Amino acid sequence: MTISWFQAAILGLFACLASMPGLGGTSIGNYTLGRPLIGGLVCGLILGDVATGVLVGIAMQVVYIALVTPGGTVSADVRAVSYIGIPLAMVALKSYGLDASSAEGAALATSFGTMVGTLGTVLFYGTATMNLVWQHIGWTAVEKGDYHKLYAVDMILPWISHICFSFIPTLLMCHMGADVVEIIKTSLPMDGLAMKTLFTVGSLLPCVGIAILLKQIAQKPIDFVPYLFGFTLAASMHINLVSATVVAAMFALINYNIKMLSFKRTASAGADDDDEEDI
Amino acid sequence: MAKKLSAKTLSKAFHSWYYGNLTCFTQEHMQTFGYLCSMLPIVEELYDNKEDQARSMHTYTAFFNTEPQIGAVVVGITAGLEEARANGEEVDDESINGLRAGLMGPLAGIGDSLVVGTVIPILLGIAMGLSAGGSPVGCIFYIVAWNLFAYFGMRLLFYKGYELGGKAVDFLVGEQGVALRESVTLLGGMVIGAVSATWVSVTTSFKLYNEAGEAYLVLQDKFNDVFPGMLTAIFVIACWYLMAKKNMSPIKVMLLLVVVAFVGVLVGFFNPGLSY
Structure with a gap:
């Protein structure tokens, strides 16, 4: 499987739209096109194998399920994960003859994608730095009272940053990547230590993604109970994800009603004897 | 007006x-x-x-x-x-x-x-x-x-x-x-x-064999007897501990996992079991 210049160019265009800070806007760009699951569908459509694309997308999505960028700090770049990592992982799977739905296939895809995603942070800082030039033009326009230039500064000029840091890197990496995958394949045998480690890392990495998310929810051991409850639903009781969400929603509803009741009680108690208790 | x-x-x-x-x-x-x-x-x-x-x-x-x-x-x-x-x-x-x-x-x-x-x-x-x-x-x-x-x-x-x-x-x-x-x-x-239980799967290939060459201890089965998917949960919670309590960055935790994977493969704890 190879990626033609034309296919690589379309992937490059999606990289421009999908990145954070991308030109598809935050909701459509970063949070829709930038999610690896959706990137998997798009790459699958472009490369002509939707099923493999979606499966690779799912494998990558678990790692980046909680890609929060507080204060604009990134630990991985979504354009690199979704539009460089996923296409290369698809090429690698085809080249190794692995099925994307197997555990090994997912592990290989995860290792490839995560490596590319981490290196891709360079692209994020590149784009953000080049945008300084456009913002400088913007400040000059504000001083002169030429406010309509602001639209160009905010929405048009950043395309130049993206051509340099999203389009061209994606174009080159995707087009050349297939050859590199071939070199890796011949120099590193699959049953060797390096590849075994790579596959193992691939199966371990999603734990980091889940843990990043848990960091927001759990502060103390007791906070793990809901997490382990959901885990048990799926692992021990074999309930699928959609059904598990319904069960969880029921508990959330009960929790909401209890909370609202307790607020009402403290509110009425406070009105009676006018003492404010903190619970 | x-x-x-x-x-x-x-x-x-x-x-x-x-x-x-x-x-x-x-x-x-x-x-x-x-x-x-x-x-x-x-x-x-x-x-x-x-x-x-x-x-x-x-x-x-x-x-x-x-x-x-x-x-x-x-x-x-x-x-x-x-x-x-x-x-x-x-x-x-x-x-x-x-x-x-x-x-x-x-x-x-x-x-x-x-x-x-x-x-x-x-x-x-x-x-x-x-x-x-x-x-x-x-x-x-x-x-x-x-x-x-x-x-x-x-x-x-x-x-x-x-x-x-x-x-x-x-x-x-x-x-x-x-x-x-x-x-x-x-x-x-x-x-x-x-x-995480559906899509993340951390498993061990560690086995102990008796003289006849039969596996008498399959560690993964033991883990599953206690709590299915236990190893996955342990790894997730360990990553949480390192990031939330030890303030490690996600990148550092990922690099640590590379080391863990390497050592694990060396001692036979992890083995993806692949060959051409």
């Missing part, structure tokens, strides 16, 4: 924010230019002379950054304040920027944990379930569900901010908001548990 922003102008301001909040991002001025673009139609409609326009636009040159979906409420509030200022009410730069600076931190916290940290992962979790086996159905579900939620949610927040001013924030930080947030977080925790 009191000045009133037209529906067309408000819509233009909202859409400028919806699309352009982060398009010209830099580390120095993250969402400032998105904010300026959003306020421009409002300022132009409210003031006819250049001096007033310049003064009002200058107000919004101050640094701004928050979670952009929830942050729509702030843009709405300032649209309302600017309208009040144009009608001669006591609203100065400091009160507007004080409010903006005061809201962006707490709202970023709410938005990051609720929208990015909970709603998106829940939607993705369901979508991954629907897409298991490689079907595009889950992807389409996510595209539709998330974008409807984001667009109409932001729209609601923007217009509520404009109509209610500071009171709009009360809903987000008030009792109902707290109860809702806590419940959604609970939901998120459970869904993430199910997601």
Whole structure:
């Protein structure tokens, strides 16, 4: 499987739209096109194998399920994960003859994608730095009272940053990547230590993604109970994800009603004897 | 006659924010230019002379950054304040920027944990379930569900901010908001548990053999007898411990896992069992 210049160019265009800070806007760009699951569908459509694309997308999505960028700090770049990592992982799977739905296939895809995603942070800082030039033009326009230039500064000029840091890197990496995958394949045998480690890392990495998310929810051991409850639903009781969400929603509803009741009680108690208790 | 922003102008301001909040991002001025673009139609409609326009636009040159979906409420509030200022009410730069600076931190916290940290992962979790086996159905579900939620949610927040001013924030930080947030977080925790049990699989290949060459201890089976998927849960909680309690960055934890994987493969704890 190879990626033609034309296919690589379309992937490059999606990289421009999908990145954070991308030109598809935050909701459509970063949070829709930038999610690896959706990137998997798009790459699958472009490369002509939707099923493999979606499966690779799912494998990558678990790692980046909680890609929060507080204060604009990134630990991985979504354009690199979704539009460089996923296409290369698809090429690698085809080249190794692995099925994307197997555990090994997912592990290989995860290792490839995560490596590319981490290196891709360079692209994020590149784009953000080049945008300084456009913002400088913007400040000059504000001083002169030429406010309509602001639209160009905010929405048009950043395309130049993206051509340099999203389009061209994606174009080159995707087009050349297939050859590199071939070199890796011949120099590193699959049953060797390096590849075994790579596959193992691939199966371990999603734990980091889940843990990043848990960091927001759990502060103390007791906070793990809901997490382990959901885990048990799926692992021990074999309930699928959609059904598990319904069960969880029921508990959330009960929790909401209890909370609202307790607020009402403290509110009425406070009105009676006018003492404010903190619970 | 009191000045009133037209529906067309408000819509233009909202859409400028919806699309352009982060398009010209830099580390120095993250969402400032998105904010300026959003306020421009409002300022132009409210003031006819250049001096007033310049003064009002200058107000919004101050640094701004928050979670952009929830942050729509702030843009709405300032649209309302600017309208009040144009009608001669006591609203100065400091009160507007004080409010903006005061809201962006707490709202970023709410938005990051609720929208990015909970709603998106829940939607993705369901979508991954629907897409298991490689079907595009889950992807389409996510595209539709998330974008409807984001667009109409932001729209609601923007217009509520404009109509209610500071009171709009009360809903987000008030009792109902707290109860809702806590419940959604609970939901998120459970869904993430199910997601990790379904899609993450850490297994060991460690076995002990007797003299006849039969495996008498298969460690993975022992783990599964105690709690199915136990090793996965242990690794997740270990990563959480390193990041939450030891303040390690995600990249460092990932590098540590590379070392763990390497050592694990060497001692025979991990073995993907592949060959050509």
